[in-house]
Amino acid sequence: MVGIAAYGAYVPRFRLGASTTGWNAGTERSVANFDEDSVTMAVAAGLDCLRGRDRQSVDGLIFATTTPPYAEKQCAAIIAEALDLRRDIFSADVTDVLRAGTNGLKAGLDSVAAGSAKQVLVIASDSRQGAPKGDTERNSGDGAAAFLVSQEDTIASLEGFYSITDNILDNWRSAQDPFVRSWEERFATEEGLERILGEALSGYFQQHGSAAGDVAKVALYAPDGRRHGQLARGLGFSAEQIQDSLYGRLGNTGAAFSLMLLIAALEQAEPGQLLLAVSYGDGSDVVGFRTTPDIKKLAPSMGVTGYLDSKLMLDDYETYAGWRNVWITDSAARRPTPASPSAAAIWREGDRNIRLYGASCDKCGYVQYPPQRVCVDCQARDESTPIRLSDRPGTVFTYSLDYIAGTTDIPLVIVAVDFEGGGRILCMMTDRALEEVAIDMPVEMSFRKLRVVNGIHNYYWKAIPKRSTL
Amino acid sequence: MSGIKDRVAIIGMGCSKFGERWDVDSADLMVEAAYEAFADAGIESKDVQAAWLGTVSSFRTGQPLAAALKLDYIPISRLENACATATDAFRNACYAVAAGIYDIVLVMGVEKLKDSGFSGLAIAEAPGSDVAPPAPPPAQFAMAATRYFHHYDIPYDEGRQTLAEIAVKNHHNGTMSPKAHFQREVSVEQVINAPMIAWPLGLYDCCGVSDGAAAAIITTPEIARSFRDDYVLVKGLGLAVGAFGMLRNDWDFVHFPESVRASQACYQEAGITDPRKELDLAMVHDCFTITELIIYEDLGFSPRGKASEDVAAGTFSLEGELPVNTDGGLKCFGHPIGASGIRMIYEVYKQIQGKAGARQLAKADLGITHNLGGRPGSFTCSVAAFGARD
Numbered sequence: 001m002v003g004i005a006a007y008g009a010y011v012p013r014f015r016l017g018a019s020t021t022g023w024n025a026g027t028e029r030s031v032a033n034f035d036e037d038s039v040t041m042a043v044a045a046g047l048d049c050l051r052g053r054d055r056q057s058v059d060g061l062i063f064a065t066t067t068p069p070y071a072e073k074q075c076a077a078i079i080a081e082a083l084d085l086r087r088d089i090f091s092a093d094v095t096d097v098l099r100a101g102t103n104g105l106k107a108g109l110d111s112v113a114a115g116s117a118k119q120v121l122v123i124a125s126d127s128r129q130g131a132p133k134g135d136t137e138r139n140s141g142d143g144a145a146a147f148l149v150s151q152e153d154t155i156a157s158l159e160g161f162y163s164i165t166d167n168i169l170d171n172w173r174s175a176q177d178p179f180v181r182s183w184e185e186r187f188a189t190e191e192g193l194e195r196i197l198g199e200a201l202s203g204y205f206q207q208h209g210s211a212a213g214d215v216a217k218v219a220l221y222a223p224d225g226r227r228h229g230q231l232a233r234g235l236g237f238s239a240e241q242i243q244d245s246l247y248g249r250l251g252n253t254g255a256a257f258s259l260m261l262l263i264a265a266l267e268q269a270e271p272g273q274l275l276l277a278v279s280y281g282d283g284s285d286v287v288g289f290r291t292t293p294d295i296k297k298l299a300p301s302m303g304v305t306g307y308l309d310s311k312l313m314l315d316d317y318e319t320y321a322g323w324r325n326v327w328i329t330d331s332a333a334r335r336p337t338p339a340s341p342s343a344a345a346i347w348r349e350g351d352r353n354i355r356l357y358g359a360s361c362d363k364c365g366y367v368q369y370p371p372q373r374v375c376v377d378c379q380a381r382d383e384s385t386p387i388r389l390s391d392r393p394g395t396v397f398t399y400s401l402d403y404i405a406g407t408t409d410i411p412l413v414i415v416a417v418d419f420e421g422g423g424r425i426l427c428m429m430t431d432r433a434l435e436e437v438a439i440d441m442p443v444e445m446s447f448r449k450l451r452v453v454n455g456i457h458n459y460y461w462k463a464i465p466k467r468s469t470l
Numbered sequence: 471m472s473g474i475k476d477r478v479a480i481i482g483m484g485c486s487k488f489g490e491r492w493d494v495d496s497a498d499l500m501v502e503a504a505y506e507a508f509a510d511a512g513i514e515s516k517d518v519q520a521a522w523l524g525t526v527s528s529f530r531t532g533q534p535l536a537a538a539l540k541l542d543y544i545p546i547s548r549l550e551n552a553c554a555t556a557t558d559a560f561r562n563a564c565y566a567v568a569a570g571i572y573d574i575v576l577v578m579g580v581e582k583l584k585d586s587g588f589s590g591l592a593i594a595e596a597p598g599s600d601v602a603p604p605a606p607p608p609a610q611f612a613m614a615a616t617r618y619f620h621h622y623d624i625p626y627d628e629g630r631q632t633l634a635e636i637a638v639k640n641h642h643n644g645t646m647s648p649k650a651h652f653q654r655e656v657s658v659e660q661v662i663n664a665p666m667i668a669w670p671l672g673l674y675d676c677c678g679v680s681d682g683a684a685a686a687i688i689t690t691p692e693i694a695r696s697f698r699d700d701y702v703l704v705k706g707l708g709l710a711v712g713a714f715g716m717l718r719n720d721w722d723f724v725h726f727p728e729s730v731r732a733s734q735a736c737y738q739e740a741g742i743t744d745p746r747k748e749l750d751l752a753m754v755h756d757c758f759t760i761t762e763l764i765i766y767e768d769l770g771f772s773p774r775g776k777a778s779e780d781v782a783a784g785t786f787s788l789e790g791e792l793p794v795n796t797d798g799g800l801k802c803f804g805h806p807i808g809a810s811g812i813r814m815i816y817e818v819y820k821q822i823q824g825k826a827g828a829r830q831l832a833k834a835d836l837g838i839t840h841n842l843g844g845r846p847g848s849f850t851c852s853v854a855a856f857g858a859r860d
Binding site: 128204339341342345346348351367369376377397399400402403405406414416418422423425428430439450451458460 | 483590596597598599600602603604605606607608609610612613615617618620665666667669670671696714716717718719723847852
């Protein structure tokens, strides 16, 4: 049976909330750091999903978002390389609509059902931006959801899919718009959400011979917490059937939202339960899964709950506004404008920079990063085996705090990290509270955007304080 | 191998005023240094048979030196080797003289850094994937300080105090150097309370970024006698290049193997067995206070982990057992990268000749210069020894 074999999620470490000066809202939302975007969060969710799994068995990658960093150039290709997937896989970006997450999930399920792939990784990730201090900004959140869709070893098998396509301008953003735009809320609610979701759900139940009462949990999209409750009740679900919207903790994560709620439901589910994910955007997708007995045997991931519990509050709104280029600050350091990175070098160094391969010497076993033609310890030439360091834990050997580096993140923490099992990297640390930085602190590697120059989004790995509790 | 000892003599040197030289360009700086060296040697520019030019970011070829001095179609090699650029240019020139190829050679080091509009070093790299952390030199060397304190279990305040005393010493020496970029005293409190640049290094833990040029005229000892009595002899030239530290989990960040190896090579050539006792002075690469502290140990002046005690005892002050950076060092004389090595030689040369003014040492017969270019884990290091004629 086609279904979900594994899931993973990602929520950035930072939050805007009651203790954030200038936020002026009691509720909390997740915010991507300045060096995170839909691609980096997708990699993090993918890593969470693939923990301990053979990455060679993934036959396809579908990336869904409304906020791709590139208008032309595939993001799935970046994510596939960072996740160290095979070269002979199918990859696709699904974009432009809040429904992109379930669009991508359907494509993945269909290709596995059709037999063109055995396992497809589907990742939805979003970091949408509303105008400063407006409703969209207040209700949004940043995050990602990943599913390994498979023919075998499923923890939840596909029960059915039903879609509505409806051309409606309730939310939109043109390429040159920095912020999401919306039409009048009453129009969007009545002619959009209520009518379309009602139509999609009744269509689903009719097609699959089921009813609202059969559903254990519904992971329902809604643009804010107030309307989430109203909608769910209006659609005929009881309070215990409604998966917590996570408004007040996470926020609307766009294309990833209903899928992140589905993951939260899977984290608590018992075998044999029907779970629905309901997305919204120019129509709606309803997807139903029936959990299998294997759900109790699934190796743990951080998931939505694990990452929600790992957080740092932002002290002030200006910090966040600076991250989003809404608040432009003067760079007192006046560093020279960086030149464009070389596309040839980025391509050539994919294994070391994006897959984060080190090398283990076949003769003496010394692990070194980046990989060397000539071994640093025994001088053996061209006798080494690549080893992936991106999912290896490490510890800080030494560090410094740079106050003049001209970065968004002052002071910039530069660390030398020793990987478990050997290998050392000099890199930046991000997502840190200054007081937790110390020699010997445990860290993990996180895929981040270093900078954008010449329209090139230059990605690499940074160290972060260990978040995994697994 | 016969080595370089006593085969090359310095007969003239010049050094421009170092600092923020908004008023001049690199050609002006070279003229300033070269004509002082010509006058000191008693030669004219037409006597120069070959030249080596050290510069890191000011230009790429030997042509600007020919253009500035109107040299007569002589061979000029332009050399770059990180912060050891000037000393390495000097080293290559020495070998040409020792080989008997040329009699009179000019070595010039120059850097015009202050036109970048940026307070730190703005040196363009070749195009690449640009994934290395944007860690300027202070952040790189600060990592060594963090680890040094941890490695030797030195409380933060104590470590900062030791580093501050090094800065205070070099500032004091700088007040006696009329050509130095900075010529004022600072107190330990000022150093400790200064703004952080790259924790744990503050403003006064970092050397100056300066414009400047320095020049040397070299020849054989035989020819030198016909020019002056107080020529200075080259005793040893060590150069070590390493780039492996970050590839090794077992490299400790509290010693720089390049300094150890370059100094050993130089000492061996010069016949120095106990540097702390035999040397009268040392000009070392104090790009940051932590660098000078680690150099004390790498160059064999202090036992491992004990340099702080020597700092507290005043071992390296002008009146101490082994005066270090008598002209103020990179910290106060300034650091125009391609000129710094020759500026250090200039100080050793003047000290040996007894012409170092207010900072003149009572005894100065044997001294070394030390340059360390790159970052912890990947350095070019030069150590050169100079002595008075017998």
